[in-house]
Structure formats: C-alpha cells, structure tokens
Amino acid sequence: MFKKNKKEKIIYNLPEDVVLSVQDLRIWFELKKFGFGRLGYVKAVDGVNFDLHKKEAIAIVGESGCGKTSLMKSILGLYIPIEGKIIYRNEDINKYDKSTKRWFHSQIGYVQQDPFGAIAPFMTVRKILSEPLICNGIKNTDEHDKRIRKVMEEVSLTPVDDFIEKYPHMLSGGQQQRIVIARAMILQQKVLVADEPVSMLDASVRVEVLKLLEGLKESHGLSVIYITHDLSTVRYFSEKIFVMYAGRLVEKANVNDIIYNHKHPYTDALLLATSEPDAKNAKIYKEIPDGEPPSLAHPPKGCRYHERCPKMIDGLCNIENPPEFEVEPEHFVACWLYKDDNKN
Amino acid sequence: MTKKVLLNVESLNLHFKVRAGDVRAVDNVTFQLYENEAIVILGESGCGKSSLTKAILRLLPNNVQTYSGKVFLKDLETMSISDETYRKEIRWNRMSLVPQAAMTSLNPVLKVGEQVAEPLTIRGMEKDKAMKKVSELFKHVGVPIDFISRYAFELSGGMRQRVAIAMALITVPDVVILDEPTSALDVLTQANIMNLLKRIKYEENVSYILVTHDIATSSELADRVVVMYAGQIIEATKAEIFFENPFHPYSKKLMASVPKLRGDEKLEFIVGKPPSLIGIDKVPGCRFAPRCPNKKPICEKQEPPVYKIDNDQVKCWLYDNNMEDK
Numbered sequence: 079m080f081k082k083n084k085k086e087k088i089i090y091n092l093p094e095d096v097v098l099s100v101q102d103l104r105i106w107f108e109l110k111k112f113g114f115g116r117l118g119y120v121k122a123v124d125g126v127n128f129d130l131h132k133k134e135a136i137a138i139v140g141e142s143g144c145g146k147t148s149l150m151k152s153i154l155g156l157y158i159p160i161e162g163k164i165i166y167r168n169e170d171i172n173k174y175d176k177s178t179k180r181w182f183h184s185q186i187g188y189v190q191q192d193p194f195g196a197i198a199p200f201m202t203v204r205k206i207l208s209e210p211l212i213c214n215g216i217k218n219t220d221e222h223d224k225r226i227r228k229v230m231e232e233v234s235l236t237p238v239d240d241f242i243e244k245y246p247h248m249l250s251g252g253q254q255q256r257i258v259i260a261r262a263m264i265l266q267q268k269v270l271v272a273d274e275p276v277s278m279l280d281a282s283v284r285v286e287v288l289k290l291l292e293g294l295k296e297s298h299g300l301s302v303i304y305i306t307h308d309l310s311t312v313r314y315f316s317e318k319i320f321v322m323y324a325g326r327l328v329e330k331a332n333v334n335d336i337i338y339n340h341k342h343p344y345t346d347a348l349l350l351a352t353s354e355p356d357a358k359n360a361k362i363y364k365e366i367p368d369g370e371p372p373s374l375a376h377p378p379k380g381c382r383y384h385e386r387c388p389k390m391i392d393g394l395c396n397i398e399n400p401p402e403f404e405v406e407p408e409h410f411v412a413c414w415l416y417k418d419d420n421k422n
Numbered sequence: 423m424t425k426k427v428l429l430n431v432e433s434l435n436l437h438f439k440v441r442a443g444d445v446r447a448v449d450n451v452t453f454q455l456y457e458n459e460a461i462v463i464l465g466e467s468g469c470g471k472s473s474l475t476k477a478i479l480r481l482l483p484n485n486v487q488t489y490s491g492k493v494f495l496k497d498l499e500t501m502s503i504s505d506e507t508y509r510k511e512i513r514w515n516r517m518s519l520v521p522q523a524a525m526t527s528l529n530p531v532l533k534v535g536e537q538v539a540e541p542l543t544i545r546g547m548e549k550d551k552a553m554k555k556v557s558e559l560f561k562h563v564g565v566p567i568d569f570i571s572r573y574a575f576e577l578s579g580g581m582r583q584r585v586a587i588a589m590a591l592i593t594v595p596d597v598v599i600l601d602e603p604t605s606a607l608d609v610l611t612q613a614n615i616m617n618l619l620k621r622i623k624y625e626e627n628v629s630y631i632l633v634t635h636d637i638a639t640s641s642e643l644a645d646r647v648v649v650m651y652a653g654q655i656i657e658a659t660k661a662e663i664f665f666e667n668p669f670h671p672y673s674k675k676l677m678a679s680v681p682k683l684r685g686d687e688k689l690e691f692i693v694g695k696p697p698s699l700i701g702i703d704k705v706p707g708c709r710f711a712p713r714c715p716n717k718k719p720i721c722e723k724q725e726p727p728v729y730k731i732d733n734d735q736v737k738c739w740l741y742d743n744n745m746e747d748k
Contacts, residue, residue, distance in 0.1 A: 141608040250695040280466040285679045285691040310681040351613035353638040355680050357661040360643055366613045370578045
C-alpha cells in the first residue's frame with residue numbers, strides 16, 4: 079500500500095514564556111557556477127541563537143548586508159535554513175506539515191519597509207485588509223467589515239469611513255504604513271516582525287509610527303522583532319538590542335546596557351557613528367574604524383570584525399571565532415576581550 | 423570679522439507645469455552662503471529642497487513654467503548668462519554637485535578614474551596631467567590609487583560616494599552642493615564620509631550646501647541651518663542656536679521629533695501632512711498654519727514677513743512686536 083510515511087513530530091519543550099526560539103540558525107545561499115558546479119556559499123546568517131519572550135520587543139541592529147533581512151525572512155518561514163531550528167509552539171517551523179505551515183503564516187505579522195511598495199496600488203483599503211481574511215478562510219462579509227473597522231480603529235485611521243474606500247495613493251506615507259501595520263495585525267497575530275518600519279518615512283511621521291507600534295505592543299501584548307539600522311529609534315520601543323555583524327550576533331543585552339555599558343568594539347563604533355543633533359559635532363572628527371564589512375562568501379577566519387577592530391589580539395582574534403561570554407547577567411558578548419569575565 | 427558673501431540667492435522661483443496646475447517647488451527663496459561655510463537645507467520630502475539645488479545649478483527639466491530671480495556668485499550674476507557660457511564656466515568649474523544617488527550616478531562603462539578626470543579633459547587638459555591630478559585627489563579623499571582603473575560596480579557604496587565627492591572637487595569649485603550624500607550609506611560609512619567632508623572643508627576652503635532630511639547627521643557639518651517648508655524658507659539660523667532652540671514652531675516640532683540615543687525626552691510628531699504645492703499661492707496665510715500649535719487668527723489670513731533676529735531669519739508672525747494687537 080502507498081501509505082505516506084507520516085513524519086514523526088519532534089516536540090521541543092520551551093519555557094512557558096518563550097514564544098519563539100531561534101537555535102543555531104544558519105542560512106547559506108548557494109553560489110552557482112555555470113551549469114552544475116558549486117562555487118561555495120554566501121553565509122548570510124551563521125550561527126544565531128536567541129529567544130523571543132512574551133510581550134517583549136527585541137531590536138536587531140546591523141549594517142546593510144549583515145544578514146538581518148535573511149534572518150527575518152527565515153523567521154517568517156520564507157527561507158529554509160541549512161542548519162538550525164526555529165521553534166514556535168514547541169515545534170520546528172520547517173518541519174511543519176502543509177496545513178500547519180499555513181496556520182503558522184497567519185500567526186506572524188509582517189510589517190514591510192516601504193509601505194507604498196508593500197500594498198497593491200489598485201486595491202482600496204477595504205480590499206487590502208480583507209485579503210488576509212479571505213486567504214484564511216473567513217468568508218462572511220459582515221465579519222470582514224467588523225474586523226476591518228476594529229483594526230483600523232486600533233491603528234487610529236479614524237474616522238474609518240473616510241479611509242476605507244480610499245486607494246493607497248490618496249494616503250500619506252504615515253497612513254500607508256498604518257495600513258501595512260493593520261494588515262499585519264488583522265488576524266490577531268501575537269508576533270510581529272517589522273523590517274525597518276520607519277526608515278522610508280519623514281522625520282515627523284517616523285515618531286508617529288513608532289508611537290503607534292509601541293502602543294499596540296502594550297495594548298495587545300505583542301512580541302515584536304524590530305529590524306533596523308538606526309540605533310537611535312530603538313530605545314523608544316524595545317527592551318533588548320541584538321547587534322549583528324556579518325551574519326553573527328556580536329552583542330546581546332538590554333537597551334540601557336547597550337547604550338551605556340556596551341562591551342563589543344563594533345557596538346562601540348556603531349554608537350559613536352550614530353549622530354545626535356548637536357552643533358558641536360561640526361567641530362570634531364569621529365574616530366571610526368575604516369573599511370567595510372567582510373564579504374559573506376569568504377568571511378575572514380576567526381572573529382569577523384578583527385580586520386577593522388582597534389583592539390584586535392593577534393594570534394587569537396584572527397584564528398578562532400569567539401564564543402558568547404556572559405559578562406553580566408543577560409549580557410552576552412562574542413569577543414575575546416572578555417574571555418576572563420565569563421561567569422559560566 | 424565679517425565674512426564675505428559667496429553665493430547670494432535672491433527671490434528665486436522655480437515653478438513646474440503639470441496638468442493640475444503650477445507646482446510651486448521653489449517659491450521666492452532668498453538666502454546667502456558665506457565663504458568657507460556649510461549650510462544645511464532641511465525639510466520633509468516634497469518641500470522643494472532638491473528643486474532648489476537644481477534651480478541654483480540650472481539643471482532644469484523641460485516642464486518649467488517660471489524660472490526667475492537672481493543668483494549672485496561673488497559679484498557675478500549667473501541668471502543672465504547664456505546657457506552655453508554657464509555650462510562652460512560656472513557649472514562644475516565654480517559650483518559642483520554630489521548627486522543624491524551617487525551609487526547610480528556613476529557611468530557604469532567608464533573607469534572611475536577617467537570619469538573623475540572628465541571635467542578637466544573636456545576643458546582641454548592633457549589626459550596624463552589630468553590623471554595625475556585624479557590620483558592626488560584620490561589619495562586626499564581616501565580612495566586607494568589602484569581604484570583609478572576600476573569600474574563603478576567593483577566599488578562598495580562608501581567608495582563610490584568618495585569617488586562622487588572627488589568628481590565634484592576636481593575642478594576646485596567655490597561651492598559644492600551635496601544632495602543627501604549619505605542617506606543610502608551605512609552608519610559607519612556615513613560617519614567616515616562626514617569626517618572626510620569636514621576635513622575637506624577646513625583644508626580646501628570650500629563652501630557646502632548640504633541638502634538633507636536627516637537632522638541628526640546634518641549637525642555633523644552645519645554652520646547654519648536653513649529650513650524649507652512647502653517651497654519656502656521659513657527659518658535660517660546659526661547651528662548653535664538651531665540645535666538648541668530653533669525659532670519657528672515647525673523647526674521646534676521637527677527638533678522634538680528627532681530620536682536621540684541618550685536621555686529620556688519624549689518624542690513628538692507633527693499632526694497632518696505638508697500642503698500640496700499645486701496652487702498653493704491661492705491659499706492665504708502661513709503655509710504651516712493648519713499644523714501649527716501656536717496658531718493665531720492672523721496666521722490664516724496673511725502671509726508672515728521675514729523677521730530678523732540678530733543675523734538669523736524667521737518667517738513667522740510670533741516674532742512680530744505688535745503681535746498682541748493681532
């Protein structure tokens with residue numbers, strides 16, 4: 079008989095308050111030669127571990143090309159990792175069967191970077207917001223209307239009747255981003271993944287969207303993964319900051335620890351480079367390490383930051399990859415400078 | 423010591439014609455740039471700041487409705503010069519531009535060295551001599567010399583930006599206009615480019631007009647800040663004053679909306695959106711009035727004049743001495 083072998087479910091027991099757990103995640107993209115040959119891999123994410131707790135917002139900060147978008151897309155289930163697990167509700171999301179995977183997609187909301195590119199220009203707001211409901215089998219139109227009105231009030235696109243029949247081009251950038259947020263929440267998701275939600279917006283609107291996200295997080299008990307390159311917006315919104323460099327998390331700590339008591343030399347450079355509006359800036363030069371992040375196809379041996387690092391230890395940093403040291407409770411640094419401070 | 427005025431823009435207008443009417447992108451703009459000074463033109467997207475740079479450099483699209491006003495470069499009135507002479511003698515020789523998307527504005531089929539040398543060779547300099555100048559300049563802006571014979575796609579974003587800066591500096595101009603020079607770059611690269619621009623300013627005695635919407639980064643370079651709103655300049659203030667306590671209610675709101683790394687100030691935002699630039703001259707009163715927290719009855723009736731406070735300017739009724747009567 080052709081009975082499909084049912085895959086055995088592996089149950090991972092996560093602590094009660096952990097919503098999502100990423101364990102030793104590696105996402106490598108194959109570099110193809112002409113025809114069949116393989117040139118190697120682009121190691122976009124190389125060994126990332128973290129837990130997302132209930133009602134917690136974490137920010138992943140890094141430069142472009144450091145792998146933060148690849149990490150996010152694999153959390154959304156769009157990229158299949160080559161190694162490692164993403165555990166949601168005690169199961170690996172890449173081991174889900176088809177219908178569970180579908181259910182999983184309705185569990186995580188996604189806020190895109192460029193609102194105008196993310197919503198269809200030929201659909202009205204009502205149509206845009208009813209799409210996720212139709213896809214998830216809610217057919218009753220009264221129910222649609224009820225849910226759409228509720229979510230639009232939540233993102234304060236009020237009065238609802240003024241907006242519901244409008245097309246995206248009739249809305250301002252901030253309002254478009256609210257639509258994107260409303261769409262990400264309409265299925266009552268408990269986890270939101272926001273990929274640079276404010277970087278395309280003007281300064282005055284940026285704050286409006288940040289405040290909205292913060293409010294929604296509080297009122298709905300959302301867990302948020304906030305991906306950004308701008309350290310200055312992080313503080314208003316998240317509890318933890320993970321600093322990412324060349325495919326690895328180099329420092330993980332609470333917001334205040336990162337800002338006032340950071341340990342990793344890369345975090346140091348990142349904070350120094352982030353400007354604050356102050357007229358004194360024009361009079362001083364900043365000491366920023368030169369160079370560019372390494373190519374992820376051929377990452378350097380050892381610590382990936384050692385080529386730019388001013389505190390490089392020859393014979394250690396350029397040979398062996400630093401593990402994570404817990405320098406203070408809940409403050410992890412992947413840097414050899416702290417090998418003696420390890421509490422474990 | 424009084425500084426010499428280098429660039430004097432007087433009631434410059436640039437209106438575009440579209441089907442719906444006139445877009446008043448630059449509307450009666452007046453400002454001065456002094457020697458060896460960097461001014462920042464701040465504003466939200468669509469406020470006309472990029473159009474202003476185009477109007478100064480006469481890089482006009484073909485749907486221009488009105489282009490009028492006066493631009494003095496030292497004592498030379500550039501608006502009355504013919505296009506041909508302007509191209510030969512002013513643009514790039516005395517005023518140059520680092521464009522917004524330096525990533526894509528380099529020619530993909532020319533080696534970057536040749537491209538940087540082009541402004542010189544096109545004006546009759548021998549190629550060897552020009553290339554020698556380029557290699558000197560590359561050293562100065564921190565591009566490795568062997569990059570001269572590379573193509574733009576072989577360079578990283580930060581290096582391309584440096585090449586674009588080199589291209590703007592090769593003719594030793596008086597004024598360099600920087601249109602969002604760092605907005606597409608990473609934080610560390612951005613800080614390095616800002617260091618470079620600062621160094622060039624002190625060593626070479628050039629003046630910058632930096633056009634940006636990024637307030638925090640603009641403070642790296644600014645001597646003076648010019649704020650644009652809906653096609654008009656509403657404030658021009660020294661950086662020391664602007665970043666502490668600007669005059670115009672819009673600037674105040676704008677400063678309060680900048681996320682800061684440290685401290686625990688609450689962020690504010692500006693309700694509403696900027697007005698459409700089409701037919702805006704028909705609406706009476708101050709253009710910021712509908713969003714203004716300090717609105718007075720007169721603000722909606724009559725356009726405010728420009729008030730002088732020491733050497734700074736602000737276009738707001740709040741600074742009228744007889745405000746109480748209105």
